[in-house]
Amino acid sequence: MAWSVDDIYRFTRFLCNKNQAGGISATDLFYAWNGEQASYHEDLLGRWQARAADKTGPNIGMIQDETVLLKLAPFTILVNIPIVSGYAPWPSDFIYGAALRINGQKVYHFNKDERWSIEEDVIDPPSIAENSYYYTEYDKKFLILPTNAPSIDLDYIASPQDIQWAYTLDGNNRQIYNPATSIQPKWTANTIIEITKRTLKGFGLHFSDKSFEEFGNSNIITGN
């Protein structure tokens, strides 16, 4: 069963053993859960440059195994973006490019200081006829060579949308959950439970309660 934002709210209150009026508001949930959701998402994507740049260890990027890819599947999107004046703008929720193709062909990534050698390349010069394409990143967009290529097919990982427990007020001004205007999580139920447990760390800080923090931390370390 897919968990709704209301299930998350109830589960959080259960874990904190607080009632709605006295403890955790929908805003509290918004801050705590979405923060942990973003952290968990980053954990899956890989922590960039996890080691210092002393070149003694590998930098950790996204590990493309089935477990990680399936957890990220709700955020993995394939989109076609037209190229305008050589630039393809990123989607607004873009955080990680998984693959990039033009006309179904590979697009090679290049660093900025390699551009001169690509443009004078005679083996694989940027060319639509030869299906030889290159890209690099600028501010919220890709620069594509050749600049007159039509469009890119981009597989990317989108940032998770913030969940929201929306409500209406009843006659006594109590908040009543409103599923119609709430924003639901895209994660699977298991992941939602894990993220919810992780939010206890934030609530521990909020309530100045060490036991919450320890529980949240143990969940982050062990996953349960």
Added chain:
Amino acid sequence: MAIPYSKRMLVQRIRKHMADGYPNDDFSASTNEIMLYVDQALAMQIRAAAYENAKVEGVLEVPEAFLVTFQLDAPVYDDFTNEWVSTLPQTPISLPIGYSINSGYIADVSNGRSQDIIWIKGKRIGYRRNLPKMDGIYGRVENNTVRLQASNYMSLLGLNIFIQMPFSRTKDLDEPMALPDDVIDAIFMRVVTMLKDRMSIPKDIILDDLPAGNKSS
């Protein structure tokens, strides 16, 4: 089931071998680049096969599987030397003339195939002009051009010139490869070795003004 073994298949096989499956975005060697390695290795194998035959049979012999016949562009008259010049599909590999170019002839629908072109080394041309010669077309090769002259200096305008030669380049990735199957192994091994060499060169793209590799301090 016989599958036509094209160079595209060979390139893909090499890529899969190097990438342990389907190559991903990190695989930086393009098809064109691997093709250059393949063509380079193929040229070496044509030479190797010719000299290997010489060991067995006592004479140089280019295996027929390497041979491809091309129709050359219409020859152009060179006013200075009175020769007719056309361009070869590639610069011949470094075998002696007669092997680097196996044969050449004129042909058309009405008359069929002519006598073969008589090949002469470039440095012998001056000397041979003073000798009696039989009727026919004499030819010499210089870089990627072939220069022809009829024994009676008649015009070669509009004639269809065909050249049969071992061909180590790629003009079509998808047609069956012009080589005997037994040299595929050597080409494959040679290209894989070169690609391993290329890919194992240490790289440093961290822009920190420090030299590549581990820090000593």
